[in-house]
Amino acid sequence: MTRLAVPKTYKLYIGGSFPRSESGRTYEVMSADGRFIANAAKASRKDARDAIVAARGGVTGWAGATAYNRGQVLYRIAEVLEGRRAQFIAEIEEAEGVSRAVAAAQVDEAIDRWVWYAGWADKFAQVAGNANPVAGPYFNISVPEPTGVVAIVAPQDSSLLGFVSAIAPALVAGNSVVVVASERFPLSAISLAEVLATSDVPKGVVNVLTGSPAEIAPWLASHADVNAIDLVGAGELDWISLEIDAADTLKRVLRPESGPDAAAPALGRISAFTETKTVWHTKSLR
């Protein structure tokens, strides 16, 4: 006798909670071979704004945490994800229609990417910042600081790896994120939110929206309380309009990337969402 499975309800992840879309809307997520898998929440403008409010609330504590602490939390994500490896492999197999080996490779790479970025947390400031030998009696140092709230359109052709590759570097420096998951493969992103929720990531630091990027992204690009927008997965959208919207509040913009190397791990993805602060102080014996 076969056991009747218990399917999961996939919801949004905002401010550390898993709400449904306030709009009540869902959309069907299908497997690669066309079977119904689940209903995903179809986030609305208001969900996006709620997520931004949560991200603004989350950023102060996360940016103010020690770099060592942030590194430990990011490493903890890798640990918890490793423990749920089988779940993610199965999810990706079904959603993307790839072999077990290919799905496993994606999960393993995602885990290793968390580890790689975790290690940067207390090092990138040493690489990206420096003392400046100014011509005068001044102590002068430049350090990178988080930009603030970063909106992200995650890569659309990947369930987990693209999503992780987009959010991890923004988190390293102490930003909080509002991320729109892949429209076609949203389920791993919500499962990852469950990992984040149990990995000591403070609430509000990561907020995950599922639904239509074409519908949600313009609200993120034009919102005055978003400091930067990563359009890495927006290549199929009218991303030039998004960049124009973003210019109204002079958001930092990363343009779309495509292919398997989209959002490839790089120090540049960390520093893209940092601001260099230079502090001068007088020197005197008196």
Add this chain to the structure above:
Amino acid sequence: MSFLEYAPAPESRAILSLRGDYGLFIDGEFVDGRGTPFQTISPASEEKIAMIGNANAADVDDAVAAARRAYDRTWSKMSGRDRGKYLFRIARLVQERSRELAVAESLDNGKPIKESRDVDVPLVAAWFFYYAGWADKLDHAGLGADPRSLGVAAQVIPWNFPLLMLAWKIAPALAAGNTVVLKPAETTPLSALIFAEILQQADLPPGVVNIITGAGDTGAALVSHEGVDKVAFTGSTAVGRAIAKQIAGTDKKVTLELGGKAANIVFDDAPIDQAIEGIVNGIFFNQGHVCCAGSRLLVQENIHDEVVERLKLRLSTLRLGDPLDKNTDIGAINSKEQLERIRELSDVGVAEGAERWSAPCVIPENGFWYAPTIFTNVQTSSRIAREEIFGPVLSVLTFRTPAEAIAKANNTPYGLSAGIWTDKGSRILAVADQLRAGVIWANTFNRFDPSSPFGGYKESGYGREGGRHGLAAYLAPTPIGQAASRQRVAAPATAKPIETADAAPKRSRRSAQRRSASAPKKGTAK
């Protein structure tokens, strides 16, 4: 004669040898612009200085094409070592002609000669000297081995530090291997055109730097030109926004250095004598025409009255007048338009309930002037506490606790700079950590250095100028797997080498000087 009255001590204008009219500097030569020429005037007297060429769209095309040719044929192929030597030459020529440049700058811009002579021009030379040394060390700029230059850089600069902003733009661009089309501000083109003569004296290959003059439409045509790879702009947030929209969807890289409304925070344990001088320097340096000016004074409530009283005493001793007079502290407002904006916002301050006090100084009959002014009793919601006035106007607000000071300081869409005055080191560092601004001055203000990155958070723009970070703004990492071998990078130039014999540069420089005196149309020796 009271102790405040000084005999006039004007710097001589005899050191200038200005022409009656200036063309555009394209491909190493001065050429006529095809737009309608315009006058540049002295804002201190409204006297006419020279006619300036106006670049239209076709001229912009020519300048960008010249920069592209120079990039493809010469500059991108030249060794970093030789690029650096050209920049060192330029630095030295600026030093040699520093007094002339300072006089020209004060004449055209209206800033006191003591500032152009002791701050602007020395920093210009320092900027070229600093980036000259970077040109052959790009592997250490932080972008990995063999970083690439971007191509043609379009640079548009403001009128408040005309020559210094030119140096901030051109020096890192050339060190990184880019070529340049630069547009100075409409009201202050003079020093950039003298700088073009310096480039001729340095024998910089034609087209590596092109300087085109004109108004906003010239700048817009330049930054939106499809032959441009990089846009660097310093100016208002409104124009910065427009540029960000213009370049959306292109491959252009952009850095924007925009407006500010900096908080200058004075705690009650601050070294008060230095703080008063720092507040004055923070907002009245260069008539307050400074994007990073400390235009919002946040003073701890219990010392508010003392600070304001001492500020008024100090401001009463400032001498406003002839920018070329060596005793002048406050020069002229750069233009009639700017003066009107300052007056308008200042009147808004009064209408919104703030109390205005202006230093008692004699305003000259001609020219554009505004007496140093302090507003007290300013609400955080008032326009004079929120908008950039860009003039010698200080808004004074108060706070009780460090947390309140931080909250008020950050309560602005801008984030360019901030000041902190206190004798408590731990408080300085904690407050500096929490201020959302790109440059923080602790117990000092308005310090600049070529090794020190400068630029804003939030709507003050993005990207940094100065230091290693400023160099990175003109470079891109070489994709993994495409890095050239170290040996090729270190090899001597494949392009036309710089003249390296000891006598050669001197000879060519002398001949260039002769030419620029007699026949200004043709500059390069080769």
